Amino acid sequence: MADPAPLSPLAELARRNDPDRFLCSLFAPPERRETQFLLIAFNHELARARVAASNPMAALIRLQWWREAVEQAGAGTPPRRHEVAGPLAIALREGRLEAADLLGMIDAREAETEEEIPSRGALLAYLRGSAGGFAVASGRALGAPVESLPGLQGIGAAYGMAALLRAIPAQARQERSLLPADLLAGHQLTPADVARNPATAGVAAVARSLAEEGLALLRESESRVGRLPRGSIAAALQGQLARRDLRRMLAIGWDPSQPPPPRGLGDRLAVMWAGWRRG
Structure with a gap:
């Protein structure tokens, strides 16, 4: 049997940094x-802007760098010398990606540079723009029907909600929290309190409430998307992982202060089965 073809540099980046x-x-x-x-x-570069930066201003500078890279591609400026920015400029000029989608993803990430996310509504807006924006860009690049894009955005946001809740311990190690301040205030907590110690009953209550909301958003969004054409199903498959994650979070015994277990065979099979069945 012939050896499988090696992955491209971009595929290696994607597999290493975002296996889901x-x-x-x-x-x-x-x-x-x-x-x-x-x-x-590209999405990983945006996600690491705040994590890799020493302060919020440095994170904003990183995001601005990517904003300019996208805008310059449309203006015909030579691509920036970067392993992602160079191919990104080519994709934009060839029409494989749309600048408006990418700029929206960048804008949404600015919420991560603030001291806190003030409200549940602000959190949902952030998720719809970041993870939801990714799903829209993915679907558009795959030729998904325009009428399916709002549903894909919701599926992406639900996946983003699950990812945010899975990352509570990691956020605490970075001395920050993305849980909305208004929901925390109902339990006499602040985001700074969560960053110092996520192992409190109030944090668990807020996390479960958000998990319920994420699951409801996923159900509604999948019903809006309906049956996608074979070529664009990949844009919706992250919903399979979101559903499994959010259901785990609503099970008895889930502790949001503990690192989540690694992906198991069941998670991978759920994605593979949905991809084959719907394709």
Whole structure:
């Protein structure tokens, strides 16, 4: 049997930094997978802007760098010398990605540079713009019907909610919290309190409430999307992981202050089965 073809540099980046979305992208048509890998790599660069920066201003500078990279691609400026920015400029000029989608993803990430996310509504707006924006860009690149994009955005936001809740311990290690301040205040907590010690009953109550909301959003959004064409199903597969994660969070015994277990075979099979069945 011949050895499998080696992964491209972008595919390696996607697999290493975002294995969830990498797995979903494998169900895209072969000729469109590289654009999906590029989108995953771009999203990772935005996600690490705040994590890698020493302070919020440095994070904003990183986001501005990417904003300018997207805008300059449209203006015909030579691509920036970067493993993601260079291919991104080519994809934008070839029409494989849309600048408006990418700029919206960048704008949404600015919420992570604030001291806190003030409200439940602000959290949902952030998730719809960031993880939801990724799902829209992914679906558009795969030729999903325009009428399905709002539903895909909701699926992406639900996945983002699950990812945010899974990351509570990691956020605390970075001395921050993305849980909304208004919900925490109902339990006499602040985001700073959560950053110092996420192992409190109030944090668990807020996290479960958000998990319930994420699951409801997922159900509604999947019903809006309906049956996608075979070539664009990859854009919706992250909903399979969101559903499994959010249900775990609503099970008795879930502790949001503890690191989540690694992905198991059941998670991967759920994505693979949905991809094959719906494709």
